[in-house]
Amino acid sequence: MKVRHVFDIHIIxxxxxxxxxxxxxxxxxxxxxALLNDKFYIDDFGECKGIGRCGTCHIHILNNIDVASNKANASNENAxxxxxxxxxxxxxxxxxIMIDKSLDGVQIEFETI
Incomplete structure (x- = not known):
């Protein structure tokens, strides 16, 4: 039996x-x-493949959704x-930023293109 997923997280x-x-x-x-790279494929985005060292996936959170506690490796990101x-x-x-329900409704923009 195939598992059906509910698309319950909306990201703008x-x-x-x-x-x-x-x-x-x-x-x-x-x-x-990974989601942004899959949906938009922007050159040089995510060069370090997600370890938080290169800064090429720099984004801005535009609304008041609290993603501050949603961190994979805070020390790498802060550095x-x-x-x-x-x-x-x-x-x-x-x-x-891990994909979970706390992101529902988040609005982001890319730092540079």
Missing amino acids: VFLQNEKHTILTYQGEYRNLM TLGKMNCVQWNSRLACQ
Whole structure:
């Protein structure tokens, strides 16, 4: 019997002045970086493959959804963001955000394209 997944996580992405809505579920992708790379495939995005060292998956969280506690490896993310010039209060590395229900309704934009 095939397992049916409920796409109950809605992620809104702003990319090049366009709004995109992505539907996913917990466990479909290992992290937000993998989802974004699969849906948009942006050159040089996620170069370190998700260990939080390169900063190429830098995003901004645009709304008040609390993803601060959703971290895979806080020390790598903090160290990497600390070396970058364009960090804002809402900066995160997409590779350090796990896909779970806390992301439902989150709005993000890419730092650079």
